[in-house]
Amino acid sequence: MAISPGQRIPAATVNEMRDGVQAVDTAKLFEGRKMVLFAVPGAFTPTCSAKHLPGFVAHFADFKARGYDVACLSVNDAFVMGAWGESQQVPEGLHMLADGNGEFTRALGLELDGTAFGMGLRAQRFALAAEDGVVTHVAVEAPGEFKVSSAEAMLEAIG
Known part of the structure; x- marks a missing residue:
C-alpha cells in the first residue's frame, strides 16, 4: 500500500555521492525540515x-524560498x-538519493515492476511533500504520464 498523507516517512538507508558514497538515513533526512521528494524510474532515461x-533544478530556488x-x-x-x-547541473543542496536495492521505494509502497522491459524493480514516478517526517501530499503518476509530480505541480501543492 502506497504511503499517504499523515503517515511518517519510513526509515531506510539510501546513498548519496558527497566526497564518496555516503549512507543517508531517510528518517533523519526528513526530520525537523520541510522536504519535497520526487522519484524517477531511472536516471538518464528520456522523461x-x-x-x-x-524542472526541479530550474525551480530549486522557488522551493528553497518556501522553506523546502x-x-x-x-x-x-x-x-x-x-x-x-553532474550532467544535469544539479545545484548544491539538491539531494540525489540512490536507492540501489529499492528498500526505501518498497517501504513507501511506490515500487514499479519493470522486469518486462529488462529494468527490474524501479520507483514509480511520484513526488511527495513532508514536514518533520510526516507526509503532507503525495502525487503518483499514472503509467506513462508526467503531470502531477512535476516541479510546477508540487510548487502549487505546497502553496
Whole structure:
C-alpha cells in the first residue's frame, strides 16, 4: 500500500555521492525540515532527464524560498545518481538519493515492476511533500504520464 498523507516517512538507508558514497538515513533526512521528494524510474532515461529533474533544478530556488529542501530518488546506485546530477547541473543542496536495492521505494509502497522491459524493480514516478517526517501530499503518476509530480505541480501543492 502506497504511503499517504499523515503517515511518517519510513526509515531506510539510501546513498548519496558527497566526497564518496555516503549512507543517508531517510528518517533523519526528513526530520525537523520541510522536504519535497520526487522519484524517477531511472536516471538518464528520456522523461526523467528531459523534464522531471530539469524542472526541479530550474525551480530549486522557488522551493528553497518556501522553506523546502528537495531530493530526487531513483532505484540506481550512488555513482549513477552522482553522474546524472553532474550532467544535469544539479545545484548544491539538491539531494540525489540512490536507492540501489529499492528498500526505501518498497517501504513507501511506490515500487514499479519493470522486469518486462529488462529494468527490474524501479520507483514509480511520484513526488511527495513532508514536514518533520510526516507526509503532507503525495502525487503518483499514472503509467506513462508526467503531470502531477512535476516541479510546477508540487510548487502549487505546497502553496
